[in-house]
Amino acid sequence: MDFSLTEDQQVFRTQIIDFARKRLNAGVIERDEAAAFDRDGWQACAEMGLLGLPVPEVYGGLGLDVTSSMLAMEALGYGAHDQGLPFAINTQLWTCEVPILTFGTEAQKAHYLPRLVTGEIVGGHASSEPNAGSDVFSMATRAEKLDDDTWKLSGTKTFVSNGPIADVLIVFAKTSQARGFGAGITAFLIEPKTTAGVTVSPPIHKMGLRSSPMGELALDEVLVQDSQRLGKVGAGQAVFSSEMEWERSCLFACHLGAMERQLEKCIEHAKDRKQFGQTIGSFQAVSHRIANMKLRIEVARPLLYKVAWLKDRGERAVMEAAIAKLYVSEAYVQSSLDAVAIFGGYGFCTEYEVERMLRDSVGSVLYSGTSDIQRNLIARFLGL
Numbered sequence: 015m016d017f018s019l020t021e022d023q024q025v026f027r028t029q030i031i032d033f034a035r036k037r038l039n040a041g042v043i044e045r046d047e048a049a050a051f052d053r054d055g056w057q058a059c060a061e062m063g064l065l066g067l068p069v070p071e072v073y074g075g076l077g078l079d080v081t082s083s084m085l086a087m088e089a090l091g092y093g094a095h096d097q098g099l100p101f102a103i104n105t106q107l108w109t110c111e112v113p114i115l116t117f118g119t120e121a122q123k124a125h126y127l128p129r130l131v132t133g134e135i136v137g138g139h140a141s142s143e144p145n146a147g148s149d150v151f152s153m154a155t156r157a158e159k160l161d162d163d164t165w166k167l168s169g170t171k172t173f174v175s176n177g178p179i180a181d182v183l184i185v186f187a188k189t190s191q192a193r194g195f196g197a198g199i200t201a202f203l204i205e206p207k208t209t210a211g212v213t214v215s216p217p218i219h220k221m222g223l224r225s226s227p228m229g230e231l232a233l234d235e236v237l238v239q240d241s242q243r244l245g246k247v248g249a250g251q252a253v254f255s256s257e258m259e260w261e262r263s264c265l266f267a268c269h270l271g272a273m274e275r276q277l278e279k280c281i282e283h284a285k286d287r288k289q290f291g292q293t294i295g296s297f298q299a300v301s302h303r304i305a306n307m308k309l310r311i312e313v314a315r316p317l318l319y320k321v322a323w324l325k326d327r328g329e330r331a332v333m334e335a336a337i338a339k340l341y342v343s344e345a346y347v348q349s350s351l352d353a354v355a356i357f358g359g360y361g362f363c364t365e366y367e368v369e370r371m372l373r374d375s376v377g378s379v380l381y382s383g384t385s386d387i388q389r390n391l392i393a394r395f396l397g398l
């Protein structure tokens with residue numbers, strides 16, 4: 015086992031952290047309060063190469079391997095105080111760019127990837143529906159084939175991250191009830207701003223990640239060319255599962271970076287704040303909380319890196335990604351609660367970052383499949 019980073023990885027990590035501190039951290043509290051997306055920050059991230067980490071250079075990306083892409087996300091999560099922007103970037107990377115790269119035709123790759131990488135257009139994916147969340151296959155959105163060239167899509171999607179600002183979304187629709195989840199869902203590339211019959215809602219108000227816009231998508235007899243189908247008919251589950259493997263690891267590496275910053279903040283506070291004539295860090299109740307935060311980070315990191323390692327070897331890592339996602343998300347919420355406790359009443363105030371981190375962390379046990387669904391998945395791999 016070799017846990018050391020290459021020189022390139024170390025240099026890129028430092029560059030991203032410096033960049034995030036300089037370019038992304040002004041006005042975070044205001045953006046959180048106003049639920050405002052940081053388009054300038056988005057553009058700056060694109061210029062930094064962050065919107066094209068694993069995308070081959072031929073499409074304008076950096077062509078990095080999975081491990082380096084994951085390390086870059088960890089660095090971004092560490093350096094950027096506004097976790098909404100990294101969330102939007104992760105959404106685009108793993109649930110739009112990578113699926114296009116993996117399943118798209120050459121024409122689809124050439125059409126979308128260069129503009130996604132430069133930040134000119136924004137992407138995401140729409141799977142969840144008002145009555146189909148964890149039970150993805152119960153989706154009511156239907157795609158009916160009218161002729162060789164045309165599909166008709168109708169249905170409603172919800173919780174679509176980047177939806178209100180998206181130029182292209184991967185939309186999942188049922189193409190056959192009889193074929194089940196494995197072969198009954200198909201993915202389509204839809205351009206919500208310019209396609210007749212598509213309506214996108216204003217941003218949904220939410221508890222955390224407030225600078226990352228999320229909306230509903232209504233599809234009313236939307237006509238879609240067959241050339242906009244992503245992957246084979248019935249391959250939607252394969253697209254979805256591949257997306258989740260990336261998202262459940264690389265997005266959660268971003269959360270790991272945030273946890274590292276949170277730990278440093280708590281150590282600083284515990285060394286600085288005095289009660290009963292001594293620093294609060296000298297109380298075992300406080301120092302043990304901090305020790306547990308460190309423990310969670312040290313356990314989380316190899317779980318995530320193992321997924322990257324497997325993927326870089328060309329292996330699937332569905333169960334490993336579920337384990338990493340489950341652990342990191344629950345660790346993130348617990349450490350965020352601990353951070354608030356360590357900051358006391360200040361932890362409840364907006365001025366100190368810890369309350370926002372707690373709000374931001376809660377979504378992580380829900381998106382990319384809830385904790386219960388990850389446990390179901392792991393149990394299934396164990397033959398249960």
Ligand SMILES: Cc1cc2nc3c(=O)[nH]c(=O)nc-3n(C[C@H](O)[C@H](O)[C@H](O)COP(=O)(O)OP(=O)(O)OC[C@H]3O[C@@H](n4cnc5c(N)ncnc54)[C@H](O)[C@@H]3O)c2cc1C
Pocket residue numbers: 105138139140141142143146147148149172173174175176223228377380381382383384385386387390
């Ligand atoms: C911030 C955020 C961003 C999101 N972004 C996107 C996006 O970009 N695109 C997208 O398509 N979706 C997105 N989602 C939706 C997300 O994928 C769903 O919220 C998630 O899959 C859960 O579905 P649900 O909310 O309908 O909950 P439900 O499925 O209704 O679950 C409710 C509760 O029941 C439990 N439950 C359900 N089924 C089982 C079971 N079989 N066994 C045990 N427990 C079960 C769940 O664990 C949960 O506790 C996002 C969600 C959030 C919060």
